[in-house]
Amino acid sequence: MTETIGALVIGGNLNGLSIARSLGRCGVPVWVASPPNIELASFSRYTRRTLPWPNLQDEGQAAYLLEVAERYGLDQWVLFPTSDESAALLSKFHAVLSSRFRVSTPAWESLRWAYDKRLTYRLAADQQVDYPSTIYPATEADLAAADLNFPVILKPATHAIMNRFTSDKAWPAADREELLARYREARELISTELILVQEMIPGGGEAQFSYAALCRDGKPIVSLTARRTRQYPVDFGYSSSFVETLDVPEIVAPSRHLLAAIRYTGLVEVEYKLDARNGCYKLLDINPRLWTWATLGARAGTDFPYLLWQMTTGKSVPEQTARTGVRWIRMSTDFPAAIHLILRGRLSPGEYWRSLRSPVEFSVMALDDPLPGLLDLPLFAYKHLCNGYKSLREGLPLKRVEGLSDGPGPIR
Known part of the structure; x- marks a missing residue:
C-alpha cells in the first residue's frame, strides 16, 4: 500500500534513516533534506529523494521549506526533525509551516522547556522531579564562591552554536582549579549565561x-x-x-x-x-x-x-x-x-x-x-575526521549541525 501523504525528514543522520525505514516500509513516501556530510539516510532504498539543506538562519530555512512545498507539491506532508536544532526550527515556525505542512513537533511554548536545560531544570523543580545539583555562574567570582562537591561537569544549556564545548556535551572538572580553567575556555565559545555547572553523578x-x-x-x-x-x-x-x-x-x-x-x-x-x-x-x-x-x-x-x-x-x-x-x-x-x-x-x-x-x-x-549498513563504518570514520579537523580550527561557530553547506546546491 502506498500512502498519498508523505514525509519530509530534516537530516540524513541515523535518526533520519530510522524514520525513512519506518515510514517507507509502511508505504509512506519519504524525502530527506540533508547537508552533504550527513547522508546515511540518503542511501536507504526507502528514501525516494534527497534535497540539500541550506546553511541559513532560522527564517531562511523556514522559507526554504515553504519553497520546497510549493515547488514539488508537498502540501500536507509531515515534517520530521532529527535533532534538537531542527526540532526547534519547526517549533518556532510552527504556525507558518503549518500553512503547507503537517508539523510533527509541538509549538515553541511547549518545546522550549525541553530545548533549554535551564528551563528543563526549572520545570523539574516545579514538578518536584529530582535532578542533579546545578548552578548557573555568571562570573568567575560566582564559581569561586560556590559550595561544590567535586568532581563536577560543565554543560551548555543549548546546542544552537556548534563548537568544541557544545559538541562534547559535557566537560569534567576534578577540582576548582580545573573548573576555572574549563569555565574560561567555555566562555570563549558560548555566552556565560548558557554555561551550567552540575554535580557529576557516578556510574556509566x-x-x-x-x-x-x-x-x-x-x-x-x-x-x-x-x-x-x-x-x-x-x-x-x-x-x-x-x-x-x-x-x-x-x-x-x-x-x-x-x-x-x-x-x-x-x-x-x-x-x-x-x-x-x-x-x-x-x-x-x-x-x-x-x-x-x-x-x-x-x-x-x-x-x-x-x-x-x-x-x-x-x-x-x-x-x-x-x-x-x-x-x-x-x-x-x-x-x-x-x-x-x-x-x-x-x-x-x-x-x-x-x-x-x-x-x-x-x-x-x-x-x-x-x-x-555497508556504509555506516566508513561514514562514521569520515565524520570523526571532519570533527577533528574542525576542532583544530578552534571550533569556529556554525549555526547548526544540519547546515554545513554554503547554500541549497543541486537537487538530486
Whole structure:
C-alpha cells in the first residue's frame, strides 16, 4: 500500500534513516533534506529523494521549506526533525509551516522547556522531579564562591552554536582549579549565561535510563522504558551504543508529570541517571525529537516514527507499551565501547557476548535495506575526521549541525 501523504525528514543522520525505514516500509513516501556530510539516510532504498539543506538562519530555512512545498507539491506532508536544532526550527515556525505542512513537533511554548536545560531544570523543580545539583555562574567570582562537591561537569544549556564545548556535551572538572580553567575556555565559545555547572553523578551507561513516548496534549499514548547500558565514548557518550527495554516504573510517573505540565505533543525521550548514593533517578535531559535507538521500539512492538505519522495525519493510535527484554545495538560504536570497558575491567568478554542474545535490533544493518549498513563504518570514520579537523580550527561557530553547506546546491 502506498500512502498519498508523505514525509519530509530534516537530516540524513541515523535518526533520519530510522524514520525513512519506518515510514517507507509502511508505504509512506519519504524525502530527506540533508547537508552533504550527513547522508546515511540518503542511501536507504526507502528514501525516494534527497534535497540539500541550506546553511541559513532560522527564517531562511523556514522559507526554504515553504519553497520546497510549493515547488514539488508537498502540501500536507509531515515534517520530521532529527535533532534538537531542527526540532526547534519547526517549533518556532510552527504556525507558518503549518500553512503547507503537517508539523510533527509541538509549538515553541511547549518545546522550549525541553530545548533549554535551564528551563528543563526549572520545570523539574516545579514538578518536584529530582535532578542533579546545578548552578548557573555568571562570573568567575560566582564559581569561586560556590559550595561544590567535586568532581563536577560543565554543560551548555543549548546546542544552537556548534563548537568544541557544545559538541562534547559535557566537560569534567576534578577540582576548582580545573573548573576555572574549563569555565574560561567555555566562555570563549558560548555566552556565560548558557554555561551550567552540575554535580557529576557516578556510574556509566548501566546507570542511565530513558522514558520514551508518543504524546498528545501531555498524555503519553505509546511508551517504553529502557536502560542505555553502553555509550560511545564511554564516559560522556555522543550517543548510546547498546540499549535494552526494561521495566523501570520509577521513571514513569516523573516523566508523565513533566510532559503533562507542558502539554507536550509528539515524540520525546526523557533521560535519567540513577544516583547510587541515594537511589534517586535524576533527570538529565528531555529530547524533543526521535532518539538514536528508536528502532528498538519497532522490535518491541512500538514503531514510533510510523505511529507519529499516523497521529499527525489524523489516524487513530491505540494506547500501548513496548515489550521488555528487547535489545538494540550499533556495532560501529558498541564494539569500541566494549573494548574500552573490558580493558578497564568494567565488562567481561562473556558478559558482552551474552548481551547480544536475541531478540536484538541492529541500528543500521537491515536485510531489506543493506546499503546504509555497508556504509555506516566508513561514514562514521569520515565524520570523526571532519570533527577533528574542525576542532583544530578552534571550533569556529556554525549555526547548526544540519547546515554545513554554503547554500541549497543541486537537487538530486
